[in-house]
Amino acid sequence: MARRIAWTWRELEDAASYIALDSPRYAAALMDEARFTAHSLRKSPKRGRVVPEIGDPAVREIFVKSYRLIYEVNDAGVVILAFIHGARQLPSLLL
Numbered sequence: 001m002a003r004r005i006a007w008t009w010r011e012l013e014d015a016a017s018y019i020a021l022d023s024p025r026y027a028a029a030l031m032d033e034a035r036f037t038a039h040s041l042r043k044s045p046k047r048g049r050v051v052p053e054i055g056d057p058a059v060r061e062i063f064v065k066s067y068r069l070i071y072e073v074n075d076a077g078v079v080i081l082a083f084i085h086g087a088r089q090l091p092s093l094l095l
Contacts, residue, residue, distance in 0.1 A: 005038055007071075007080025015067060015083065034064045038071075038080060045073045053090050 012034050020027035041047075041062075048060035051070055061070045063086065070082040070090075082091060 004077030005042055005080070006077060007038065011083040015085070030065055030067070034067070034069060034083065037062055037064050037069055038078075041071060041078045045071075045078050051090075 012031065016027040016031050019030060046060065048062040048069075048071070050057055051059045051061050058074065059070065059072050059081070061068045063069070064083075066086045068082070068084050068086055069080065070084070072079045072081055084090070
């Protein structure tokens with residue numbers, strides 16, 4: 001069963017804008033890969049690992065290049081919670 005994907009693009013756009021200052025090509029590649037990865041969650045939502053800092057099996061992550069695509073799987077579908085650089089700590093609102 002294909003699930004619905006819901007997310008805001010703000011964090012992805014922020015990351016791409018920052019990267020585009022040095023490499024518009026790499027920024028576009030990041031956007032493409034993030035979108036592809038998010039779309040793939042419609043059919044395989046539990047393929048990501050459980051976020052270690054949270055420990056809830058419903059909250060998972062997949063790495064997109066050096067970024068963490070953090071999402072929650074629920075009955076309605078998949079909700080993207082964050083798209084952050086792997087070197088950063090999770091925002092306090094997620095913990």
